[in-house]
Amino acid sequence: MKRKAKTMLAVCLVAVMALLAACGGNNSNNGGNTNANGSSGGSSSNNAAEKAIKVGYYVNATLGDKSFFDSVQRGLERAEIELGVEGKTIEGGSNQADWAAGIESMVASKEYDVILVGTSQTTEIVADLAQRYPDQQFIFFDDAISDLPNVYSMTYSQSEGSFLAGAFAALVTTSTELEASNPDKVIGFVGGMDIPVINDFRSGYEQGAKYVDPEIQVVSSFIGDFVDAPKAKELTLAQFNSQNVDVTYQVAAAAGLGVLEAGSEEGKYTIGVDSNQNYLYPGSVLTSMMKNLDTTVLRALSKYIDGTLPFGTVEVLGVQEGGVGLAKDEHFDQYVPQSIKDQMIEIEGKMLSGEIQVESILE
Structure with a gap:
């Protein structure tokens, strides 16, 4: 009987030790907590993977x-x-x-x-x-x-960002400090497709230009898609050579690269879009209207x-949330006259304060 009792006691001790080890392991790993995504916590390496x-x-x-x-x-x-x-x-x-x-x-x-x-x-x-x-x-x-x-x-708010681009273009086309600016108050716009969101860009661009000078005229061209860079280049060359445009704004994704190329080849000015494209043709691409998608x-x-x-x-x-704005980098600093920089700072300040209100055709 004593032998049997000792055997039973040993079995019980083993079971108790196993139970304690299991409980201790659970407490040290997660403490019963659940993290923000609903998964249980674990060791740091496992937790990162989960x-x-x-x-x-x-x-x-x-x-x-x-x-x-x-x-x-x-x-x-x-x-x-x-x-x-x-x-x-x-x-x-x-x-x-x-x-x-x-x-x-x-x-x-x-x-x-x-x-x-x-x-x-x-x-x-x-x-x-x-x-x-x-x-x-x-x-x-x-x-x-x-x-x-x-x-x-x-x-x-592409209309707000494009307002800045339009005001900038108006200051460029009326500048006496930029060599390629001509006496005509005509600026260009090249869009990918004639659809509401692209026309909202155009509307903001026109509002910004006319805020600076009500006599500014905007020549608009549409490519028909967002990939045909050769056609975009052709339309832009027509603006430069036949319609007295000296600065144009492209809103055409990959196709818009043709617009920027045309500006560089003709010695005219362009405005990039969505990302900072100033580096592509410094001195020709004077700034870019950035949608800060990244x-x-x-x-x-x-x-x-x-x-x-x-x-x-x-x-x-929009502008107040940092969603849109103009690209100001070393190329902007080098090629844009200080008088234009100063006027853009004033316009941006009025937009941030709410003094300038931009209409959207999408609202």
Whole structure:
């Protein structure tokens, strides 16, 4: 009996020790806490792997425009470095018929916590997918999708940014300090397509120009797409050589590179768009109207990770929010006369204070 009792006691001791070890391990690993994304905490290395957010970016075009889509890509790359997300970019190409299937393929894969996609050309596609796949979350940029609980939209006040570009162009064309400025009060605008969002750029541009000088005339041309750089160049050359334009503003993504090339070849002035394009042709590209897509994408992903991104809403990011503005770098400093810089500082200050109000045709 004594032998049997000792055996039973040993078994009990082993069981108790195992139970204590298990409880101690649980307490040291997570303490019963749950982190912001709903997953249990663990060791620091395991926890980092568990919390890595997977972000898919669908480009309804191709990268390499040195402008709009490349800016979003920079934002995603910054998020990979600064926020630890895992990013993957899919380029959809220029055939619009492929875009719906391409985005749905990303959704159906269930690979991504959130998908980055944007522009007015995919609004209906994403709205449809968001309703059919309610568990998939989207960050939609450069247009608005309202009242869907799994879509956050951020739009940019391109009218405000373009107001600055128009005021700048008016100061350039009337300048007596810039060699290529002619006596005619005529400035140019080259848009990708004749669609509402591009016309909102044009409207703001015209408002800014006429704020400086009501006699300014704006010559507008439309390419028909956002990829045909040769056609963009042809239209721009016509503005320069046949319509007395000495400065023109391109809003045409990759096609807009043809506008900038034409300005450089003709010794005229251009204004870039979406990203800082001043470096492409210094002294010809005097400034760029920047939609700060990179920083606002990073901002949105940071809020997503924190759980504070307001899904179901649309945010409009203008001058006061840092969503838009003019590129001022070493090339701007070198080639833009101080008199123009000073006048632009005054105009920007009035916009920040609310003294200047810019109308949008999209409202």
